[in-house]
Amino acid sequence: MTEPQVEVRRSKRRKQTVSAYRDGGRVVVLLPARMSRAEERRWVDEMLSRLRRSETRRKSPARASDDALLNRCAELSQRYLDGLAVAAGVRWVAPMRTRWASCTPAEGTIRVSRRLREVPSWVLDYVLVHELAHLLVPGHGADFWEWVNRYPRTERAIGYLEGLTAAADLGTGVGEPESGDEVD
Known part of the structure:
Protein backbone atom coordinates (compact mmCIF):
# COMPACT_ATOMS: atom_id res chain seq x y z
CA MET A 1 0.00 0.00 0.00
CA THR A 2 1.52 3.32 -1.03
CA GLU A 3 1.62 6.13 1.46
CA PRO A 4 -0.48 9.13 0.49
CA GLN A 5 1.04 12.53 -0.14
CA VAL A 6 1.18 14.38 3.19
CA GLU A 7 0.88 18.13 3.65
CA VAL A 8 1.83 19.48 7.09
CA ARG A 9 0.28 22.78 8.13
CA ARG A 10 1.60 24.52 11.23
CA SER A 11 -0.36 27.12 13.13
CA LYS A 12 0.73 29.53 15.87
CA ARG A 13 -2.83 29.57 17.17
CA ARG A 14 -2.91 25.79 17.55
CA LYS A 15 -1.44 25.07 20.99
CA GLN A 16 -1.79 21.34 21.69
CA THR A 17 -4.08 19.53 19.30
CA VAL A 18 -3.06 17.60 16.23
CA SER A 19 -5.60 16.63 13.59
CA ALA A 20 -5.64 15.21 10.09
CA TYR A 21 -8.06 14.82 7.22
CA ARG A 22 -8.09 13.66 3.62
CA ASP A 23 -8.21 16.26 0.87
CA GLY A 24 -8.46 14.43 -2.42
CA GLY A 25 -5.46 12.14 -2.76
CA ARG A 26 -3.45 13.71 0.05
CA VAL A 27 -3.60 13.85 3.83
CA VAL A 28 -3.42 17.22 5.57
CA VAL A 29 -1.96 17.15 9.09
CA LEU A 30 -2.51 20.21 11.30
CA LEU A 31 0.13 20.81 14.01
CA PRO A 32 1.10 23.47 16.54
CA ALA A 33 3.88 25.67 15.13
CA ARG A 34 6.16 25.05 18.16
CA MET A 35 6.44 21.30 17.50
CA SER A 36 9.91 19.93 16.66
CA ARG A 37 10.62 18.05 13.41
CA ALA A 38 10.94 14.80 15.37
CA GLU A 39 7.52 15.38 16.98
CA GLU A 40 6.14 16.26 13.56
CA ARG A 41 7.36 12.93 12.09
CA ARG A 42 5.91 11.00 15.03
CA TRP A 43 2.55 12.78 14.75
CA VAL A 44 2.34 12.41 10.98
CA ASP A 45 2.89 8.65 11.36
CA GLU A 46 0.34 8.49 14.17
CA MET A 47 -2.31 10.44 12.23
CA LEU A 48 -1.81 8.31 9.09
CA SER A 49 -2.29 5.22 11.24
CA ARG A 50 -5.46 6.65 12.81
CA LEU A 51 -6.91 7.56 9.42
CA ARG A 52 -6.23 4.03 8.10
CA ARG A 53 -7.92 2.45 11.14
CA SER A 54 -10.90 4.76 10.83
CA GLU A 55 -11.29 4.02 7.13
CA THR A 56 -10.95 0.27 7.70
CA ARG A 57 -13.77 0.39 10.27
CA ARG A 58 -15.99 2.29 7.85
CA LYS A 59 -15.41 -0.34 5.15
CA SER A 60 -16.04 -3.31 7.43
CA PRO A 61 -18.96 -5.68 6.75
Missing part, protein backbone atom coordinates in the same frame (compact mmCIF):
# COMPACT_ATOMS: atom_id res chain seq x y z
CA ALA A 62 -20.71 -4.35 9.85
CA ARG A 63 -21.29 -1.07 8.03
CA ALA A 64 -22.07 -2.69 4.71
CA SER A 65 -24.98 -2.03 2.41
CA ASP A 66 -27.80 -4.53 1.97
CA ASP A 67 -26.08 -5.84 -1.19
CA ALA A 68 -22.82 -6.30 0.71
CA LEU A 69 -24.72 -8.23 3.41
CA LEU A 70 -26.17 -10.52 0.75
CA ASN A 71 -22.69 -11.10 -0.69
CA ARG A 72 -21.33 -11.79 2.79
CA CYS A 73 -24.09 -14.35 3.35
CA ALA A 74 -23.10 -16.13 0.14
CA GLU A 75 -19.44 -16.25 1.31
CA LEU A 76 -20.40 -17.52 4.77
CA SER A 77 -22.75 -20.16 3.33
CA GLN A 78 -19.96 -21.43 1.08
CA ARG A 79 -17.43 -21.50 3.89
CA TYR A 80 -19.51 -22.95 6.73
CA LEU A 81 -22.77 -24.36 5.33
CA ASP A 82 -21.55 -26.20 2.23
CA GLY A 83 -23.18 -23.50 0.07
CA LEU A 84 -26.61 -24.96 0.85
CA ALA A 85 -28.13 -21.88 2.53
CA VAL A 86 -29.01 -19.36 -0.17
CA ALA A 87 -30.57 -16.10 0.96
CA ALA A 88 -32.88 -14.42 -1.54
CA GLY A 89 -32.42 -11.10 0.24
CA VAL A 90 -30.72 -9.61 3.28
CA ARG A 91 -31.36 -6.14 4.62
CA TRP A 92 -30.74 -3.88 7.57
CA VAL A 93 -33.90 -3.01 9.49
CA ALA A 94 -34.82 -0.69 12.34
CA PRO A 95 -33.73 -2.03 15.73
CA MET A 96 -35.88 -4.99 16.72
CA ARG A 97 -37.28 -5.11 20.24
CA THR A 98 -36.38 -8.70 21.07
CA ARG A 99 -34.00 -9.99 18.36
CA TRP A 100 -30.70 -9.30 16.66
CA ALA A 101 -31.98 -10.67 13.37
CA SER A 102 -34.71 -12.81 11.90
CA CYS A 103 -35.41 -14.78 8.77
CA THR A 104 -38.36 -16.03 6.79
CA PRO A 105 -37.30 -19.44 5.43
CA ALA A 106 -40.24 -19.69 3.02
CA GLU A 107 -39.06 -16.50 1.29
CA GLY A 108 -35.33 -16.94 1.97
CA THR A 109 -35.09 -13.45 3.43
CA ILE A 110 -33.03 -12.25 6.38
CA ARG A 111 -33.45 -9.03 8.35
CA VAL A 112 -30.61 -7.73 10.52
CA SER A 113 -31.09 -5.15 13.27
CA ARG A 114 -29.20 -1.90 12.68
CA ARG A 115 -27.97 -2.24 16.27
CA LEU A 116 -25.45 -4.71 14.84
CA ARG A 117 -23.83 -2.11 12.56
CA GLU A 118 -21.28 -1.30 15.27
CA VAL A 119 -20.34 -4.81 16.42
CA PRO A 120 -17.11 -6.47 15.30
CA SER A 121 -17.42 -8.19 11.91
CA TRP A 122 -16.97 -11.65 13.45
CA VAL A 123 -20.08 -11.09 15.60
CA LEU A 124 -22.12 -10.00 12.58
CA ASP A 125 -20.81 -13.05 10.72
CA TYR A 126 -22.09 -15.29 13.53
CA VAL A 127 -25.56 -13.67 13.35
CA LEU A 128 -25.62 -14.16 9.57
CA VAL A 129 -24.55 -17.83 9.87
CA HIS A 130 -27.25 -18.32 12.54
CA GLU A 131 -29.95 -16.91 10.25
CA LEU A 132 -28.61 -18.79 7.21
CA ALA A 133 -28.82 -22.02 9.22
CA HIS A 134 -32.54 -21.32 9.68
CA LEU A 135 -32.87 -21.54 5.90
CA LEU A 136 -31.73 -25.16 6.30
CA VAL A 137 -33.34 -26.09 9.62
CA PRO A 138 -36.26 -24.35 11.33
CA GLY A 139 -36.12 -24.06 15.10
CA HIS A 140 -33.13 -24.39 17.40
CA GLY A 141 -32.75 -28.16 17.67
CA ALA A 142 -29.51 -30.14 17.73
CA ASP A 143 -29.37 -30.37 13.91
CA PHE A 144 -29.64 -26.57 13.69
CA TRP A 145 -26.76 -26.08 16.16
CA GLU A 146 -24.62 -28.58 14.26
CA TRP A 147 -24.75 -26.19 11.30
CA VAL A 148 -24.24 -23.03 13.37
CA ASN A 149 -21.32 -24.48 15.33
CA ARG A 150 -19.37 -24.89 12.11
CA TYR A 151 -18.67 -21.17 12.49
CA PRO A 152 -15.56 -21.19 14.73
CA ARG A 153 -16.45 -18.13 16.78
CA THR A 154 -20.02 -19.12 17.63
CA GLU A 155 -19.51 -19.41 21.37
CA ARG A 156 -17.48 -16.22 21.57
CA ALA A 157 -20.04 -14.26 19.51
CA ILE A 158 -22.91 -15.50 21.69
CA GLY A 159 -20.97 -14.30 24.75
CA TYR A 160 -20.41 -10.91 23.10
CA LEU A 161 -24.12 -10.55 22.32
CA GLU A 162 -25.08 -11.64 25.84
CA GLY A 163 -22.78 -8.98 27.24
CA LEU A 164 -24.19 -6.36 24.88
CA THR A 165 -27.70 -7.34 25.90
CA ALA A 166 -26.88 -7.17 29.60
CA ALA A 167 -25.10 -3.84 29.26
CA ALA A 168 -27.95 -2.27 27.35
CA ASP A 169 -30.71 -4.24 29.10
CA LEU A 170 -32.15 -4.87 25.68
CA GLY A 171 -34.00 -8.05 26.62
CA THR A 172 -33.29 -9.84 23.32
CA GLY A 173 -33.62 -13.25 24.93
CA VAL A 174 -30.01 -14.23 24.25
CA GLY A 175 -28.88 -16.18 27.27
CA GLU A 176 -32.33 -16.05 28.90
CA PRO A 177 -32.73 -18.84 31.45
CA GLU A 178 -34.38 -22.02 30.25
CA SER A 179 -37.55 -23.11 32.02
CA GLY A 180 -36.57 -24.87 35.24
CA ASP A 181 -33.38 -22.85 35.67
CA GLU A 182 -33.09 -20.92 38.89
CA VAL A 183 -33.28 -17.16 38.59
CA ASP A 184 -32.03 -14.88 41.34
